[in-house]
Amino acid sequence: MMEGAVANSKLSYPPMSTRPLSFAHEPEGACEGSVLSKIAKMGSLFRSAEMTLCQLFLQSEAAYACVSELGELGLVQFRDLNPDVNAFQRKFVNEVRRCDEMERKLRYLEKEIKKDGIPMLDTGENPEAPQPREMIDLEATFEKLENELREVNQNAEALKRNFLELTELKQILRKTQVFFDEHEGGVNPTESMTRALISDDSIARQSTLGPVQLGFPDKQFDPEEYFPCFVAGVILRERIPAFERMLWRACRGNVFLRQAEIETPLEDPSTGDQVYKSVFIIFFQGDQLKTRVKKICEGFRATLYPCPEAPADRREMAMGVMTRIEDLNTVLGQTQDHRHRVLVAAAKNIKNWFVKVRKIKAIYHTLNLFNLDVTQKCLIAECWVPVLDLENIQLALRRGTERSGSSVPPILNRMESQENPPTYNHTNKFTSAFQTLIDAYGMASYREMNPAPYTIITFPFLFGVMFGDMGHGLLMTLFGAWMVLKEKPLAAKKSDNEIWNIFFGGRYIILLMGIFSMYSGLIYNDIFAKSLNIFGSSWRIFNVTKEELKLQHEFTLLPETTKNFLGSSYPIGLDPVWQLSKNKIIFQNSFKMKISIIFGVIHMLFGVVMSLFNHMYFKDKLSIITEFLPKLIFLVFLFLYMVLLMFIKWFMYFANIDEKDLIYGSRCAPSILITFINMVLQKKTPYDPDCLTSDMFAGQQGIQKFLLICAIICIPWMLLAKPVMIMRERRKSQHYSVSHQQMQSATENGDAEQPMHNNTAQPPVAHGGHEEEPLSEIFIHQGIHTIEYVLGSVSHTASYLRLWALSLAHSQLSEVLWMMVMNKGLKVDDWLGGIAIYIIFAVWSVLTVSILVLMEGLSAFLHTLRLHWVEFQSKFYMGAGYGFQPFSFEIILDSASQSKEEN
Structure with a gap:
């Protein structure tokens, strides 16, 4: 009967593109395939997993058990094959109503248990979905408990x-x-x-x-x-x-x-x-x-x-x-004693009862999405599944078939579909938090490059640049490490506090942000507004007597009046003597501002390169020629050139004592910003009359003109090249179709001598799915895209200055807090100083954690999130897909528990 049902049902469906994936025997190379699938899943982190649309044929007696196994697996997203059928007219609506009634009785029992303050035992077990015949026993049990409790x-x-x-x-x-x-x-x-x-x-x-x-x-x-x-x-x-x-x-x-x-x-x-x-x-x-x-x-x-x-x-x-x-x-x-005994007995099993009833209800809701074949003996379903997990799905279907006692195996066929598949990224407890940050901006399109693996490094690094302090980073690292080490007991508590759940969900992000903040703090040599003198200062101030040194607590560090004492720079990070310098802020402003621009241009350039991998994967050569190349040239020839000027200035100009050096002296070093502006405006950069030139290297003016002309050419290249090429391809396609029709008409009329043009031409290959979009919309879309990229390159580069601004604000606020609070307690003498420092340290600690760690940390987190969402992802990430929502008992139970907590 089952074979006949399958044969009849195939008549109402289009033929399949590939052979059916039935599993009457064990798949060959199962062990080897599982290893390869794990390796492939690791690679799917960089790009969403490959999905396929499958058609599933299930015997009616085995459908319940098979769907139960698929729910435990959580890798199948079913499609509704009855969209026009009312929910009250579907096949399993009575079973769903029975589940609703059982759930109502359980909620009544739960309410009475909470009313008496009886703890409900949660063993953490995950019982399997009961068989349909066990529903009668559950209903009888719940009916008996409810009646007994109501009577009491x-x-x-x-x-x-x-x-x-x-x-x-x-x-x-x-x-x-x-x-x-x-x-x-x-x-x-x-x-x-x-x-x-x-x-x-x-x-x-x-x-x-x-x-x-x-x-x-x-x-x-x-x-x-x-x-x-x-x-x-x-x-x-x-x-x-x-x-x-x-x-x-x-x-x-x-x-x-x-x-x-x-x-x-x-x-x-x-x-x-x-x-x-x-x-x-x-x-x-x-x-x-x-x-x-x-x-x-x-x-x-x-x-x-x-x-x-x-x-x-x-x-x-x-x-x-x-x-x-x-x-x-x-x-x-x-x-009351009798009531208490009844409720205590119910409290021991009510958690498991809820799980069982919700699983049964979810199974019948899913079965209502299926179709019946003409013989009413077979259920037909369509579902999206990851290609790499087909073997696990087959094994789950086999377990369900054996569990139901059916002798006819289910049949799983792969189908061809023009519908855009859902996006599914394999994640684990470490990568899930970073993937959530990306999905909050927009779900990736199918098989689009996933920014999450790169965000794992760039996000905490840029955060550390803004939050660079070894002391505050250490506090954040300890907090994140504590949550990671105590992961299992903390997760078992299932707190209702939403803020705590957010912190715990992002524990690995917090840990990495703290580690990178400590690294940046080491580079800045900043720990609670103080410096670490690990290797000793490399500066030596000349022409200063001991009396002047005692009277004056701060000096201006100038290379002209100070010399390197060790003969080399400080081994790592900033010299601790800058903490005592008057011009510390001036030096750090220049240093952090240039570093911010360098990091920003590299980050944006990496985003543009990422778009190349998207175009190569989708075989979109037109976008590579008309979008990627002009974008890359525009960004490299203008902004990367500005970064190169910074490095040239650092390596070629130095602080000289000899006034005769009029080329590479510090007074002749040009401003990078002024040089870049004059390059765009085609003006000569002004320089000191005593200096010979404003150029950093020979031929600078000619190279800058060449780079500017190439960057300007990229603008119409991005604006017009793609629409024009699409228009030419469409004309060729139309001409080919007309010629093809003439050839067919000539053949039908017997006119073999009729001249034909382009009779050997092939239809053009569509580029990027623009064959159906009107040309006017293509021109408008490309114009908006060009203007957005050109103007965005300037604004995005300036946006990375927030790295410098927040780093400066954090260090200055930390220093003010130290001077205004902690320093007061250190100035108290005698035995009162011990009491004062005890109280003041408590105040300083509370302010440090609440303001500098929590508030400043949240501010830096949001700014880092903006840099990734806007400045980085806008270069290659569309985010126009929809997420994979599998039928999973785990997801259903979690959402049910969350809704109960909200109520």
């Missing part, structure tokens, strides 16, 4: 309601007994009542000679004489004032109210909240007032209780109430 809750709520009523009745009997005892003892109740009823029209009069009068005769007041009827009840404490006013107005003052507060709060059985209530007793006369009073009590949701008139009856009722309360306490305790 209902019984507990009823017991609590009875307990509340008995407690309120006990308080009524106790409070009213106090009132009647006062009456029998001859005490005027108006002098001892808790609260007198006050009317809005001031019927109660305040006398200067006595207590408040309520309009009764000036004698001992007996409420039973005036009001033989009374009711007693309980009301919420905050409703008492309004309750009193409503009684007075509705009954026109013909009632007498006494109320007393219940000191202990009472539990509301419906909500479980603690509420405060008061006991009241109302005296009145006549059935009409009785009806009004009861309606008012009902409106204010006051609870009325029977209260006997005779003291003996009240005492007897109180004793009965106390006995019933004790019995209820016993029953309530047993009910």
Whole structure:
């Protein structure tokens, strides 16, 4: 039956381009292939993995188990073959509803478990998806637990309601007994009542000679004489004032109210909240007032209780109430114990139950994407899979088939498709954070060069240039190393703190940024605004006496007045003597500014070269000729030439004491920026009258003119070459098609002697997919692209000056913090200095971590991210693809847990 179903189903699908990848036997060279696939996956980090569209035929009995195995593998992205079918009309909608119902019951159990504060056991296990027949057992288990728990809750709520009523009745009997005892003892109740009823029209009069009068005769007041009827009840404490006013107005003052507060709060059985209530007793006369009073009590949701008139009856009722309360306490305790036992038993398995139900639900959601063949015996699916993982997918399908007990193996066919495949990059725990930074800008197009492997080095390096400080870099390195070393226990905690999750996800980025910051700090010789004197200074100041050295703490380091003491430069980084120099900022500004431009031009040039690999892979020769070459020439002939001028100036000009040297002396060294501007403007660079020339080398002016002309030619080259060549190719294609039609018509009419042109011509090869785009749009697109690149080359080069700006700001802020805070404690003498340095060091440490490490680190991180997204990736990265979203249980469970945490 299965073979017939497959045969029939193939009739409704286009023929496959390659042989079917069925696996009735073990693939040959499985071990060797797995090693090669691992090596290929490592290479796929540089370019997204090769994807293929496959068609999958599954027997209906084996489909569930096969999809379960594919979900555990997480390497298959299924396509919806029923886009026009309503979700409620699909084949497995009833199973999905059953899963929703089971999930609802589990959420109810989870809510009750959290309500009681019972810890839910999380063993970290990942149970397999249960078989379809096991769903019935799970449903029965959840139904039993829910019914039992609801029954226990209902019984507990009823017991609590009875307990509340008995407690309120006990308080009524106790409070009213106090009132009647006062009456029998001859005490005027108006002098001892808790609260007198006050009317809005001031019927109660305040006398200067006595207590408040309520309009009764000036004698001992007996409420039973005036009001033989009374009711007693309980009301919420905050409703008492309004309750009193409503009684007075509705009954026109013909009632007498006494109320007393219940000191202990009472539990509301419906909500479980603690509420405060008061006991009241109302005296009145006549059935009409009785009806009004009861309606008012009902409106204010006051609870009325029977209260006997005779003291003996009240005492007897109180004793009965106390006995019933004790019995209820016993029953309530047993009910709570039973509830607790049920919840504890459920808490041990609820995590695994959630995993199982969600896996079942995900499988049936996926099965709803499949099609049924004409025999209704076979399920047909289409999916994107990585080519390198086809062997693993085959093995997973085999396990699913054996697990289901089916004897017919599934069939996996590769298909040809004009649709753009999804982008999938193989990552691990180290590269995933860097890949996330790239994907945040835009998902790479299919098989486009991936910037992530290069970002692993360039990102922390450029960050270190801006954040160059050995001390702050050490703090960052220690924090990153701690997260890396404690990776497994920290990941197992699964914190809900979003900031911590961001830090932990980028732990390898933080570690590398800290290491490169320490390296840059070593080059800058900067550690907490101080220098390390490891090898001793290489400078020596002449013509300075000891007295001047004691009086003057800072000197200007000039090569004309100082000499190298060791005969060579400082071994690594900056000389520590620059920390004591007045012109330190001037020297470091010049040094860091030039370094920033050098790094920026090299970084952008590398991005342009990366575009060549994209064009070569896609065999786009037209883009190589019309885009890559002019871009490279424009960037090299202008900005790389400026970088070469910096190196020439460093190597050829020096600080000389001899005033007769008028060529390579320091005073004759031209400004690189002025030289570059005058090169573009075709002006002569001004120079000192005592110097012979402004040129750095012979023939500089002629070379600069040649470079400028070549760079200018590149602009129309980028602007017009590609559209013009595309236009010529289209004309050739049209001419070829016309000639081909003439040849066919001549052949059909028997006119073999008819002259034909270009009858041996071949159709042109399309370049870059522009064969269908209108020429007007091509011209506009190329014009925008040219203007963006030309202007962007200038702005992007200037943008790399942020390396210099942030490095300078960081070092100056660190120095200010040291001088304004830490240096104050070091100046305190005697024993107070120990206390002062202890306090000031704590303040300095907090400011250092919060401002210089966290805030400055975040600022440098964002600027580094911008340099990669805009200045580097814009040279070759399109980012117009869509990500590979495989059917993976791991992803589904993670997203479910995250949504639960947000709720």
